[in-house]
Amino acid sequence: MDRTASSSARTVLVERRSIDYIPAAERHGNLFSQFTLWFGANLQITAVVVGALAVVLGGDVFWSLVGLLVGQILGGAVMALHGAQGPQLGLPQMISSRVQFGVYGAIIPLALVCVMYVGFSAGGTVLAGQAIGELLGVSNTLAILIFAAIVILLTGLGYRIIHAMGRVSSIVGTLAFLYLFASLLNGHAWSTLITNRHFTVASFLLAVSLSASWQIAYGPYVADYSRYLPKSTSALKTFFAVFSGTVIGAQVSMTFGVLAAALAGDHFAGHEVAFIVGLGATGGIAAILYFTIALGKLTITTLNAYGSVMSVATIVTGLGQRRELSRGARLAFVILSVGVSSALALAGQHSFLKAFSSFLLFLLVFFTPWSAINLVDYYWVTRERYDVPALFDANGRYGRWNPVGIAVYVVGVLVQMPFVATGFYTGRWVDALGGVDISWIVGIVVPGVLYYAATRFVQSRVPDQLILPDTLGDA
Template identity: 65%
Template sequence: MATSDSPSRKGVLIERRSIDYIPDNERHGSPLSQFTLWISANLTVTCAVTGALTVVLGGDVFWSLVGLFIGQLIGGVVMALHGAQGPQIGLPQMILSRVQFGVYGAIIPLVLVCIMYIGFLTGGTVLTGQAVGQLLHVSTTNAILILGALVTMLALFGYKTIHAMGRVYSVVGGLTFVYLFVSLLHGHDVSTLLGTRHFTWPTFLFAVSLSASWQISYGPYVADYSRYLPKSTSPLVTFLAVGIGSVLGSQFAMTFGVLASAIAGAQFAGHEVTFMVGLGSAGAIAAVLYLAITLGKLIASTLCVYGSVMSVATITTALNGKQVIGRGARLVMILAVVVTYTGLALAANHSFLRTFTEFILFLLAFFTPWSAINLVDYYCVSREYVDIPALSDVNGRYGKWNIPGIAVYVIGVVVQIPFLSSEFYTGPLFNLLGGVDISWIVGIVIPGAIYYWVTRTHRVGHAERTIRVDSL
């Protein structure tokens, strides 16, 4: 992870860093940029559709909103704790998995997270392609190809461009959703919707699980977008900026989805983009809404592509023994990711998308144990100390395979199985608990506790201080 002694590259448009350590003279930005980025990442039609599921599956408006907010807070704490690691370590999120799993062992969660990225990108692209097609008066196929080209360019420009878009869309997206709320609620009595309450534990806990899982899914790449902040940035301030931005953005969008589903029913479900634009009537306002919806999903897609490239680079450098990748290699990886999900989006039909979405949600069961292990190790075992050069050395303190970490991860996945509920598998304890899926809670608490117990007295391999590239 060698760094250059060259002057600061803050003014360079195309990012040159990838998974390598960010030196002090290239650190920039403020926690405010974290707030605007994560509020922007959540002000999307996909987030609104996710919130609508609580009503579609039988929940009332009031308890759905309460459950979603509680889940946002729980999941937001988890994702923000990951985000706070970025400025302190100066590295993207998933490479830190080498501390808990070993240089080769980290490939296990990395492969799974790459699959998750492709799934989210595929579903989001199909949805956004409809908006772009309407906006530009082109076919959905051409719209998807245009989106792919834009995402490629934005991901290549990298960190600074992504944050700049976040600052712009935090205003544009915020105003857009305010307008959509006003238009949606015009002529409807919100107090009646909120006053109709029929609390049931399954529907309430479903809402909690849904929003908590939404937040936790950001864990594998949230630090990718905070790693350029100065090392002096307070971890608490970073935590709050990331967490509050993500919680507010997602709760705002999901609340719209809940109300839209309760008010419009079938008019919203399955026709989300058309319905949202229809609230602006036609003409210039409709065009602006199409543009805003597209921009929101463009940011979300760029985050996934950029994060997936960090993960692919982490896998390849573990296998070839290199510490960094060049711009050419990064461009190839970006194109590979974009071509893959664009091809799937072009070939997808509604049946395929539903099955694929269920599969991706099923994969989330593999990330709660990773998140628990990563956070317990960083904050409780390693105590925020990382030997950064050793992350690229298979013969270093972290080794090729960290068997205890891998074993706890496997246990964390296995203990969730009896509690799972998905199209692919429903565990026996799901029905015994009254149709409540608590697998994500089990997947955080049990592996986190076991990992701490296993490592609390056996801290061989952990650094006693942070060893940075520029301190050698």
């Protein structure tokens, strides 16, 4: 009977879990699926645009590529450390914030995460709409609506279909980028671009910040897609599977963006989709490239929509003291999230590049402190010893509010403000630093150190060992 139940759980297509713990009988998958998911999710046009920004905003090719790689490694390490939590806890990423902030206090970063999902989805939907519009011969407005409908369908199916999309995107994206690189570099003396170097600290750190922010922004939902792996899965191997997939995929896309911006200049910026497809001339190859662009955006936008459901479910269940949402409620939140991001895409489709650049960099202000607090707590304070059942009880071990976590988070946000340089806000110390934005470095180091130090002086809420529902017979 147990074997039959386990087999059934592993073959069902539509996911039935939301934020509740994944019991051992329902664990499945392998580490290669983590690599393909994040490799495929990064082989997409928005990552190309982010790479291009390093050159569009003043950098040379060589140092932009180096800076982007440094940012990938630093940000990818932060992101993958979050991902390694999934198999151990069997939970979505953001619900673990209840340990550091309290059951109600976790709503603070959760609300900001929801804004992130909507913003990223809106930016990606603009580019997907351009591709689908050209592929189907319809207006961008109709194309955006078609794209939104497909995202809603795939997100409703859940975890399995998302990983399947990752595998398909990895294959299709690899083939497409091989062709695009060959087409872009054919007939161009691209080697001269590498040797023409004009290093500046500001441009180099901008490149680092672009790719680091790209990776760190995945942190709030990366464990959502590793939580079904068997608990016996090595945390170190999970880290490297996620890290290698996201770093390699993003660096490939951003390298293409750097070269495209350097070679094409004004013909690329603002015309990203048309330029990329133009490399394939016309006919069947152009159609395949439009499809590839749409598929890449479909994968990552589905990740964002799914992540928004996890975040909303965490907020709602925290307030209502429940363990999960019904399928109907989850679908309603998916429709709401995708609807808002699509509306923003329709409204802002003609000023995408500049707005997205500012949005991406400004996100760091709010998510680097959260990442620092979460990682320091998990790896150095609690040392992976969570009481998972208590995460669903506002009257339990972690309480409604954790003043220490909340205070450190607020300080972590505020301490970055003098160093922020974005279209939204520029700090008072930026000019003195030559226009360099180092806020994300401050946002990692300061709250991480403060949180570790502060927890030394408060009563411990840490159990003696990791407590899972399985061990209590509640699964």
